[in-house]
Structure formats: structure tokens, C-alpha cells
Amino acid sequence: MSVIDVRGVSKRYRDQLALSDFSLSVENGDVVALLGPNGAGKTTFVKCMLDLISADSGEITIFGKSSKDPRSRASLVYLPEKFNFYDYFTVKETLKFFAEFHGVEKSQVNGRIDEALKKLSIDKFEKKKLKELSKGQMQRVGLCIAVVANKELIILDEPFSGLDPIGIKDVKDICLELSQQGKTILINSHILSEVEKFATKVIILNNGQVKAQGPLNEVRGDISLEERFYDLVKNDSGSEHA
Structure with missing residues (x-):
């Protein structure tokens, strides 16, 4: 059983598509980095998962229970950006x-x-x-x-925000230790160079759509994660960053 299973989730705010047919599977012990520029859909997904907002379509399960069921959140802890x-x-x-x-x-x-x-x-x-x-x-x-x-599941929204280099290293060390204990970690972050050092899986979002997803080494290939991210987002024909 997946820790998090997301199938075909879409969410629109009036005329803006925040998430489009978003799917992912997170297994026990994964350290998953959810990456994307501002407005990519990262926060919308986390809010849907925590049932803070409702998706327009699709399904999210956490530990086999619907995200609509409060019991799905009994085994997770969420740290907001601020x-x-x-x-x-x-x-x-x-x-x-x-x-x-x-x-x-x-x-x-x-x-x-x-x-x-x-x-x-x-x-x-x-x-x-x-x-x-x-x-x-x-x-x-x-x-x-x-x-x-x-x-068992730890969700961190921009955990490096406001931290100095020592603090950033502390966070990385703790994430590695928790992962070694079998905990599952989902990180929403802009700091690609730091996430690259300990994430096992990566999801790159832009304009609500998945541009790349999979094990870290497969997503970045023979270049850095930062370069791969730049190529995918900058060259996205529907991107506001193009």
C-alpha cells in the first residue's frame, strides 16, 4: 500500500488551472521533493491532500484512507512555510x-x-x-x-526558509535520519541544490502540470537537478516564465 496515492487530481480557481490531472505515488521511506516555480500548483496540492480545500476531480488517499477522512491525517505531521x-x-x-x-x-x-x-x-x-x-x-x-x-509521514513546506547554512544542514541531517528510520517525507521547496542532496524522488510541476516525475537520478539525467528544472520550466510552451 502506498503512503500517498494521487489519481487524476484537478483544481481550478476561477479562470486559473492550478492542478491538471495530477497523479503520483509515494512509497514508505521515500523522500519526495515537490518542485516548481511560484504558482506551479505545489501548495494547492498540499492543501488538497490535507483537505483544506477540495479538488474539482480526482482522488487522494493517505495510508489507504481518503484524504476527506480525518483518520487519514492521524499519522502525519505538517509544517507550514511560516x-x-x-x-x-x-x-x-x-x-x-x-x-x-x-x-x-x-x-x-x-x-x-x-x-x-x-x-x-x-x-x-x-x-x-x-x-x-x-x-x-x-x-x-x-x-x-x-x-x-x-x-510516519512528514510534510514540510519550504523547510529551509529563513535558515542559515548551519540550519539548512541540520534540516538535511534530520531528514536523512528520519528517512533511515523508515519515515516518509514530502518536501515542497525552491532550494533545488539542497533537496538534490537527499531526495529519492522528484516531481517537477509547472502551470499545474507534471513536467517530470520519478527517481532523482532518472529525472536529472547527466546534468544537475537545477539545470533539468530550468530546462523543463523555461522551455515549457505554456509557461509564464518562458
Whole structure:
């Protein structure tokens, strides 16, 4: 059974086609990079998968359950591009809240939080209020939630946003570690050079349509992922970037 199975999903916003007959299959342990320029349809797909919006046609299943079924989301954690929460909460209070939200056993909460804080190099900020943190530090707090939740499917929307080179390496290391633990990761990102270092599969979207999909090495061929992406998007006859 696929972790994510998408068949013929289409979505239109008035006169704009956001997704056109989009299909994909994500297997257990895959690290899938969803790539595309702004307006390509990446965020629309993630919102459809999380049932935040409804597709016009097609079907999405997660762990064998329809994305319309709340139970399909019981084994996933989603980190939006701009993580935010009550600014008067401390870092540790925030992580405790989300640990409870994701059903982490009380006996494991503190241990998981301490481990996550150290992995993302923000253990010294655990007593700071969120309003005192920089954008990059807030992003690390969000990533801590993904580690603490310990779900089978992790969806990361622009996880490198606001991070310095050390933070980017921390994220890559965590993604690799989670993948080795058998977790499945779906990453929506613009940073192709970083994604290329650890993704196992790649999907390139433009104007709501799949331009390339498959194992990383097959998609990029004998050139870099960045060059392949540029060729596919720049030479797309229907692209606004042409």
C-alpha cells in the first residue's frame, strides 16, 4: 500500500488551472521533493491532500484512507512555510502543546523535546518566548514539532526558509535520519541544490502540470537537478516564465 496515492487530481480557481490531472505515488521511506516555480500548483496540492480545500476531480488517499477522512491525517505531521503560534508561549511550552496535540505519551514528552531541541541546536532557547525568536529560530521550533510528533509521514513546506547554512544542514541531517528510520517525507521547496542532496524522488510541476516525475537520478539525467528544472520550466510552451 502506498503512503500517498494521487489519481487524476484537478483544481481550478476561477479562470486559473492550478492542478491538471495530477497523479503520483509515494512509497514508505521515500523522500519526495515537490518542485516548481511560484504558482506551479505545489501548495494547492498540499492543501488538497490535507483537505483544506477540495479538488474539482480526482482522488487522494493517505495510508489507504481518503484524504476527506480525518483518520487519514492521524499519522502525519505538517509544517507550514511560516510556522507561527501564540507569541507569549515559550519554546518548551509550545513543544509540549504540540506533543499533546499529536498524542505523544506523557512519559515520553520531555525526552523527545530535549532530543529535538538538541538536534536543531536550539536547546538554549527552550525558556524563550516565541516573540523573542528570529525567523530562523522559529523555523527550527516548527521542525522540532515534526521530530517530537514522530509520525510516519512528514510534510514540510519550504523547510529551509529563513535558515542559515548551519540550519539548512541540520534540516538535511534530520531528514536523512528520519528517512533511515523508515519515515516518509514530502518536501515542497525552491532550494533545488539542497533537496538534490537527499531526495529519492522528484516531481517537477509547472502551470499545474507534471513536467517530470520519478527517481532523482532518472529525472536529472547527466546534468544537475537545477539545470533539468530550468530546462523543463523555461522551455515549457505554456509557461509564464518562458
